[in-house]
Amino acid sequence: MSRSDFIFLLALLGVGVAVFLFIHALGEGYYVMVAFYILEYIVLATAWNILGGYGGYVNFGSACFFALGAYSTVFFNKLFGVQSLSSLDLGLFVLDARQMPYCLLLLAMLLGSAVSGLVGLGTGYLTLRLRGVFFAISTLALSVVTQTLILNWRFVGGARGAYVLKPPEVAGFSSTSEFIMAAMLSLALLSIWIARWVENNKLGVGLQAIRDDEFAAECSGVPTLRLKLQATSLSGALMGAAGAIFPFFVTYVDPIGAFNLVHTVNSIAMPLIGGMTHWSGPLMGAILLGGIQQYFGSKNIITPELSLLFVGFLMMVFVSIAPNGILGLLKAVRAKFKS
Amino acid sequence: MDFITFIDLLLNALAAGAMLGGFYAAVSIGISISFGMLDIANIAHPAMIMLGSFLAYTLNDHFGLDPLISMVLMAPFFGLAGIAIYRVYYRLFESRERDPRRGLAFFFGLLFVTDVALILIFGVDLRGVQTPYVDAMINIGFVGIAWRLLIPFLIGLFMVWGIHLFLTRTFFGLAVSALSQEPLGLRLIGADPISIKQLVFGLSVATAAWGGAALIIIQPVEPSLGREYIGRVFAVCVLGGMGSMSGTFFAALLLGVVESLTSTFIGPSWSPAVAFGLLLLTLALRPTGLMGRAMR
Numbered sequence: 001m002s003r004s005d006f007i008f009l010l011a012l013l014g015v016g017v018a019v020f021l022f023i024h025a026l027g028e029g030y031y032v033m034v035a036f037y038i039l040e041y042i043v044l045a046t047a048w049n050i051l052g053g054y055g056g057y058v059n060f061g062s063a064c065f066f067a068l069g070a071y072s073t074v075f076f077n078k079l080f081g082v083q084s085l086s087s088l089d090l091g092l093f094v095l096d097a098r099q100m101p102y103c104l105l106l107l108a109m110l111l112g113s114a115v116s117g118l119v120g121l122g123t124g125y126l127t128l129r130l131r132g133v134f135f136a137i138s139t140l141a142l143s144v145v146t147q148t149l150i151l152n153w154r155f156v157g158g159a160r161g162a163y164v165l166k167p168p169e170v171a172g173f174s175s176t177s178e179f180i181m182a183a184m185l186s187l188a189l190l191s192i193w194i195a196r197w198v199e200n201n202k203l204g205v206g207l208q209a210i211r212d213d214e215f216a217a218e219c220s221g222v223p224t225l226r227l228k229l230q231a232t233s234l235s236g237a238l239m240g241a242a243g244a245i246f247p248f249f250v251t252y253v254d255p256i257g258a259f260n261l262v263h264t265v266n267s268i269a270m271p272l273i274g275g276m277t278h279w280s281g282p283l284m285g286a287i288l289l290g291g292i293q294q295y296f297g298s299k300n301i302i303t304p305e306l307s308l309l310f311v312g313f314l315m316m317v318f319v320s321i322a323p324n325g326i327l328g329l330l331k332a333v334r335a336k337f338k339s
Numbered sequence: 340m341d342f343i344t345f346i347d348l349l350l351n352a353l354a355a356g357a358m359l360g361g362f363y364a365a366v367s368i369g370i371s372i373s374f375g376m377l378d379i380a381n382i383a384h385p386a387m388i389m390l391g392s393f394l395a396y397t398l399n400d401h402f403g404l405d406p407l408i409s410m411v412l413m414a415p416f417f418g419l420a421g422i423a424i425y426r427v428y429y430r431l432f433e434s435r436e437r438d439p440r441r442g443l444a445f446f447f448g449l450l451f452v453t454d455v456a457l458i459l460i461f462g463v464d465l466r467g468v469q470t471p472y473v474d475a476m477i478n479i480g481f482v483g484i485a486w487r488l489l490i491p492f493l494i495g496l497f498m499v500w501g502i503h504l505f506l507t508r509t510f511f512g513l514a515v516s517a518l519s520q521e522p523l524g525l526r527l528i529g530a531d532p533i534s535i536k537q538l539v540f541g542l543s544v545a546t547a548a549w550g551g552a553a554l555i556i557i558q559p560v561e562p563s564l565g566r567e568y569i570g571r572v573f574a575v576c577v578l579g580g581m582g583s584m585s586g587t588f589f590a591a592l593l594l595g596v597v598e599s600l601t602s603t604f605i606g607p608s609w610s611p612a613v614a615f616g617l618l619l620l621t622l623a624l625r626p627t628g629l630m631g632r633a634m635r
Contacts, residue, residue, distance in 0.1 A: 052440065056438070056439075056440055058439075058440050058443045058444065058447075060382075060447065123619075126619055126622055126623045127619075127622050130622060130626055131439075132439055132440075133374075133380045133439060133443070134577070134622055134626070136380070136382075136443050137380070137382065137569075137573045137577075137618075138618065138619065138622065140382065140569050140570075140573075141569060141570035141573065141574070141614070141615045141618055142615065143566075144566055144567060144569065144570050144611055144615065145570065145611065145612045145615035145616070148608070148609065148611045148612045149612065151608060152606075152608050152609060261451065261454070261566070265447070265451050268444060268447065272444055303459075305455055305458055305459050306459070308451075308455050309452060309455045309456065309459070312448050312451040312452040312455060313448075313452060315444065315448045315451075316445060316448035316449070316452070319441050319444045319445050319448065320427075320431045320445065323438070323441055
């Protein structure tokens with residue numbers, strides 16, 4: 001690990017702890033909820049940007065990857081009935097009911113990211129060899145077909161949806177919601193770390209070459225298909241992990257909520273508005289857009305539909321007028337001041 | 340299930356599937372033109388179809404207009420809107436450096452905004468039209484065909500036939516084919532590719548008015564229905580082959596029949612998955628489609 005990596009890691013951890021303590025100090029369930037949703041969008045936007053921003057391949061399936069994660073949690077719970085256990089004997093040590101959630105959430109995240117990552121890999125394998133448009137359309141259609149599958153699958157609740165219980169209490173946290181929010185916070189920090197790592201690595205450089213000119217990249221020996229597949233799986237896996245945490249927080253999952261196009265539009269709009277070339281772009285976009293939506297949603301100033309309409313419009317405005325997002329605008333301003 | 344029942348079900352499913360296929364041609368032909376001939380991935384097309392459906396509903400609800408009349412009235416306005424959209428698209432994206440992401444995001448924004456606007460105006464209830472033929476049937480032996488399926492089929496057939504004639508028999512139509520095959524030659528004979536593209540894109544959006552009217556004749560609609568059609572229209576377009584009108588028609592028939600068989604013998608709730616299966620299979624096995632030119 002180089003020195004700058006180490007400093008970045010320390011800064012990231014510091015910010016994470018500070019954010020958690022801040023939310024804790026506010027001390028209300030409401031702020032925990034707001035923080036949870038914004039953090040969820042940070043994960044989705046950052047994950048989308050790994051393929052979409054660096055590689056230039058548009059993924060319209062964020063909602064699908066997210067929902068796959070959520071439904072792996074539902075499946076996992078139904079299959080093993082883990083939530084009804086009062087303690088778990090792992091051989092070396094025994095977890096009691098207050099420690100179990102740690103293990104449960106970690107397993108759910110691993111499973112969710114595995115499922116979504118594999119679906120991303122499969123779709124990518126079939127469509128990433130063609131022009132990017134075909135991948136984009138396939139991911140858009142993928143959401144519809146996965147939703148059909150889940151609707152017809154009785155075991156995970158079908159159209160009626162399914163309940164996932166919140167663990168009653170968790171060791172070390174004052175409330176379960178706070179614990180789940182902390183899990184999302186860790187995931188958000190992890191995805192930012194991964195995005196920065198990708199950016200400074202062979203994968204990111206290769207993806208940028210693909211975005212600029214795929215043909216030229218292929219000719220100069222960049223293994224384009226392999227890099228695209230790696231990026232698709234990685235981005236899908238992160239979205240899946242975010243989805244896996246979601247059911248624990250809201251306790252009820254149904255296909256319409258989980259596959260909502262809102263996830264898709266937000267995870268595209270946020271990087272577009274923040275800026276797609278740097279890891280901080282999606283982060284900024286998520287905080288800004290997520291914050292606006294949560295603020296308006298909670299104060300009942302406008303209906304959720306109107307706030308979505310606003311997000312859609314803002315996305316179109318940015319894509320038309322400021323294609324490099326806020327980062328691009330900042331850069332332009334700085335360049336002007338210098339000259 | 341005894342043999343007679345099976346044959347009865349099969350024949351009815353095939354007939355309904357073929358009718359449905361004609362309708363799918365009506366909703367897909369716009370994408371086939373814009374995506375296949377102009378290379379514009381207008382993913383907002385299904386949303387425009389929903390807009391057409393809801394306008395046909397409103398005209399029917401307020402003035403008692405038959406959707407067959409309103410679709411003729413709506414088409415010119417849709418065409419003008421299409422021309423306006425293309426102008427914006429060209430100014431912002433096509434004329435500059437080509438980053439396909441931005442165009443896709445632009446059309447996705449259009450899709451999303453139309454979708455949410457329809458929900459805000461009409462809510463999420465199902466809306467249908469009142470016409471004399473909605474509940475009528477024709478019976479031929481075993482097979483019963485509903486008028487509400489036959490009329491959209493005829494609309495689709497007429498559209499494909501008309502556009503095919505337009506593209507192959509008129510000078511303007513031939514110029515459109517030249518757009519993707521020989522853009523330089525087109526400029527050399529003094530034609531302006533941009534104004535041709537603009538008109539053709541207008542035509543492709545105008546088909547959404549007809550497709551929307553056909554849709555509301557077939558079934559009552561609600562705003563989110565458009566999403567189901569995204570998979571369908573692109574499956575038809577890709578399976579048919581880029582820019583091939585006859586390919587589009589046969590691919591639509593194939594999708595209609597397979598979907599109809601699926602919903603008869605497996606269950607109607609599975610039919611939205613058929614289109615995606617076909618789309619993935621085509622992309623994996625034969626990306627040029629049934630009748631398409633080689634294209635990457």
